């Protein structure tokens with residue numbers, strides 16, 4: 001597999017593993033987050049049902065005060081009526097909000113019957129209150145007053161199952177907040193029992209009349225219940241309880257107000273046997289109300305603390321989910337960057353290096369553009385450069401060797417004295433004449449030239465002059481022999497001209513030109529005034545009788561021999577089958593057929 005593909009597969013595997021681990025952790029946090037959302041919903045419902053309960057409880061205070069007022073005392077009556085209207089509006093809003101929360105829950109599809117019953121009781125209680133309030137105080141029977149008060153208490157009681165349900169649900173979902181929520185419930189109960197306790201005194205105080213035994217039993221029961229709740233509250237407040245300044249301040253206020261002042265007043269009033277209570281119902285209610293409100297506030301502080309805790313946990317889970325997502329994204333980008341870096345730092349330089357090496361092997365010595373700045377890429381390119389230098393050197397060496405061998409060849413084929421090709425060169429063309437005869441191509445012709453009476457020149461003028469004569473004769477031959485014909489020094493004072501494509505007639509004309517060129521001019525030599533040499537020529541051409549190089553040489557040699565024999569300074573053409581018939585007609589000047 002290619003390195004690039006391997007890297008991609010590796011990166012994909014790494015990404016898959018990272019994604020798997022992240023997904024596992026992410027799912028954990030997501031579950032926590034969802035759980036947090038459910039906890040928050042449960043806590044919000046619990047908070048709202050407590051608020052609704054408190055609202056009904058709170059509605060009692062202005063309603064009870066209204067029952068103590070005379071409609072004719074218009075200002076006080078109207079003001080309290082407005083308070084009642086506000087309280088009712090507050091209760092309705094709280095119940096509506098609770099209704100909405102219940103409907104928003106996945107399991108609920110309509111208003112709970114509990115809530116419907118609470119609303120019914122409220123409607124009825126409010127109607128009773130309103131009917132009573134319209135009458136003059138003297139026309140309000142204590143019995144009717146108590147009935148209206150009781151119905152309002154019943155309305156509040158209707159919510160108890162809902163409070164219990166939501167409390168249980170909230171504790172189950174967020175057990176770590178159980179203590180806080182229990183505190184809230186205790187405070188809510190305290191607020192209700194405190195309110196009911198006050199309501200039990202409204203009729204005796206407003207009539208006024210002595211507290212009847214039945215009412216005393218109820219008051220004693222409520223008082224006992226309040227003490228129990230207080231004990232429970234104190235038991236729940238341990239040294240490990242979370243410290244919270246706002247809660248502590250409110251707790252102190254509750255201790256002093258509700259448990260101190262209000263309960264002491266209730267206890268004082270309930271121990272009276274006559275009707276001289278020393279305080280009117282409205283004043284009593286107004287005095288007790290802030291302490292009941294403090295209970296509500298303390299309860300709310302506890303619920304809000306639990307909600308804040310769950311919200312913080314949920315935010316924490318969300319931050320973790322975002323962090324995991326960011327990590328995955330960063331990891332993906334990192335892998336992508338690594339892949340790109342590997343491609344530009346490793347793969348591209350490798351591919352370019354491969355191409356460069358292939359080009360080098362094919363003889364392309366050009367430098368390729370460099371790729372990759374890594375030390376390894378540079379080292380690779382340096383190595384290729386070294387290879388290129390070596391390749392260049394060996395190519396130069398090969399060229400030099402080639403030129404040298406050409407020069408040697410030339411040297412081996414050149415006669416040092418005349419500069420003409422030597423006999424060895426001729427034999428390269430004609431082959432080894434002593435071995436198997438080599439067939440001659442038809443157009444070939446040969447002129448053998450032998451300087452006449454050369455020995456006497458040597459003898460008379462010395463070898464140096466003899467050499468000079470040979471050089472001059474060779475030069476005059478070269479002047480006349482052009483491509484494709486070739487001139488050779490055949491040996492000693494003998495020369496040869498090898499022709500190609502010439503007819504016998506042209507061959508003889510060439511030989512005659514050479515003969516005249518040799519003999520026509522004086523050869524200048526130091527110490528010699530007149531030096532004219534002649535030469536004899538034997539001319540032969542491939543024909544029906546001359547089929548091999550040996551035949552050609554023998555034929556030319558025989559013709560030369562004849563030219564010598566006939567007096568020298570002439571040329572003799574070797575006979576051909578056709579030549580026999582036409583010899584006299586075509587032979588130029590000094591030419592004779594043998």
Ligand SMILES: Nc1nc2c(ncn2[C@@H]2O[C@H](COP(=O)(O)OP(=O)(O)OP(=O)(O)O)[C@@H](O)[C@H]2O)c(=O)[nH]1
Pocket residue numbers: 450451452453454455456458462463464465466467470491492493564568
């Ligand atoms: N200076 C010189 N003389 C050479 C060279 N090669 C051969 N010779 C001489 O050439 C002479 C050839 O003489 P011969 O073969 O007798 O021929 P000739 O004197 O030319 O007489 P014919 O060919 O019969 O006309 C010899 O004396 C050789 O020594 C050479 O390279 N330089």
